Amino acid sequence: MTQAKKAKKQASGKDIAFNIFLYALCILILIIIAYPLYFIIIASFSNPSEVANGNVWFWPSQFTVDGYKELFRHGDIWMGYWNTILYTLVGTLIGLVVNISAAYSLSRKDLVGRKLITFFFIFTMFFNGGLIPTYFTIRDFHLYDTFWVMVLPFSVVVYNIIVARTFFDSSLPKELLDAAQIDGCGNLRFFFSIALPLSKAVIAVIALYIAVAQWNSYFNALVYIRSENLKPLQLVVRNILITNQSLVGAGDGLAAQEAMRLANLMKYAVIIITTVPIMCVYPFVQKYFSQGVMIGAIKG
Incomplete structure (x- = not known):
C-alpha cells in the first residue's frame, strides 16, 4: 500500500x-x-x-384527560382562541407592511436624512416614554379597549427593521436598481416587483417573529383591554388558572384535593394548547428561517 x-x-x-x-x-x-x-x-x-x-x-x-376537559369546559377559551388568531393574522400583516417598508427605505443610500432617521429608530430601542404616557396616548387616540390596540400601536419593532434592512443592503446590489431604472422602473415598482420577490427568506423570518410575539402577547391586553369579548387566549387561560387557584384555597377536605388535582392538570394542559398551534407554523417557514437570519445578521 x-x-x-x-x-x-x-x-x-x-x-x-x-x-x-x-x-x-x-x-x-x-x-x-x-x-x-x-x-x-x-x-x-x-x-x-x-x-x-x-x-x-x-x-x-x-x-x-380531566385537565383538558376542565379547561375546555370554560366557554371563554374558544373566544380567546378566536381573538388570538385574529390578532396574530392581522398583527402579522400590519407588522410586515410597516417593518419591511421601513427597512427597505432605510437601506436606500439615496434616502435624504437616512442616518438621522436610523438614529431615531435605534434610539427608541433604549429609551421610551414609559407605560403611563403610552397609556394616555392610546386613550387619546381612542384605541383603548378596541381590537386595534392589539395590532397597531406596537407594530413597529426596530430589531425587525434592522434585520430586514441589513438583508436588503447585502442582497440587493445597487447595480440591480440602476439596471431597473434604465428600463424605466420606478421606486415603487422596483420594491414590489423585484425587491419583495427576492426577499422571501427575510420576510418569512420577520413574519415568524411577529406572529410568535403576537400569539404570546398578554401584557398589552392586560393593560389596554377590558371587554371580555376582546381578551386573547393568553389572558383567558391566565384568568382561568387564577380562578382555579382561588377555588383551591376556598375549599377543604376532598373538595380541596380535587380542585388542586384539576388545577395541576390544567397547568400542563394550558402549556400544550397555547404553544402547539404556533409551533405548527414553523415547518412552513423553516426552509427560509436559517437563510433569512444569517443574511440579515451580516453587518457592514
Whole structure:
C-alpha cells in the first residue's frame, strides 16, 4: 500500500470518527431540547401526584384527560382562541407592511436624512416614554379597549427593521436598481416587483417573529383591554388558572384535593394548547428561517 493510500485511509477513519461524535452530540442536544417538551405532554395526561412523586418519565402514568376537559369546559377559551388568531393574522400583516417598508427605505443610500432617521429608530430601542404616557396616548387616540390596540400601536419593532434592512443592503446590489431604472422602473415598482420577490427568506423570518410575539402577547391586553369579548387566549387561560387557584384555597377536605388535582392538570394542559398551534407554523417557514437570519445578521 502506498503512502498516499495509507494517509487517505487514516483521514477517512478520522472523518468517520468525527461524524460519529458529531451525530452523537446532535442527538444529545436534541434529547436535551425535546425531552422537556415531551415531558409536558405526557404530564398533561398523567395523575399530578404521579408527576410530583417522579413516576412519570417516558409515558403517562394513570392516564387522564380531566385537565383538558376542565379547561375546555370554560366557554371563554374558544373566544380567546378566536381573538388570538385574529390578532396574530392581522398583527402579522400590519407588522410586515410597516417593518419591511421601513427597512427597505432605510437601506436606500439615496434616502435624504437616512442616518438621522436610523438614529431615531435605534434610539427608541433604549429609551421610551414609559407605560403611563403610552397609556394616555392610546386613550387619546381612542384605541383603548378596541381590537386595534392589539395590532397597531406596537407594530413597529426596530430589531425587525434592522434585520430586514441589513438583508436588503447585502442582497440587493445597487447595480440591480440602476439596471431597473434604465428600463424605466420606478421606486415603487422596483420594491414590489423585484425587491419583495427576492426577499422571501427575510420576510418569512420577520413574519415568524411577529406572529410568535403576537400569539404570546398578554401584557398589552392586560393593560389596554377590558371587554371580555376582546381578551386573547393568553389572558383567558391566565384568568382561568387564577380562578382555579382561588377555588383551591376556598375549599377543604376532598373538595380541596380535587380542585388542586384539576388545577395541576390544567397547568400542563394550558402549556400544550397555547404553544402547539404556533409551533405548527414553523415547518412552513423553516426552509427560509436559517437563510433569512444569517443574511440579515451580516453587518457592514
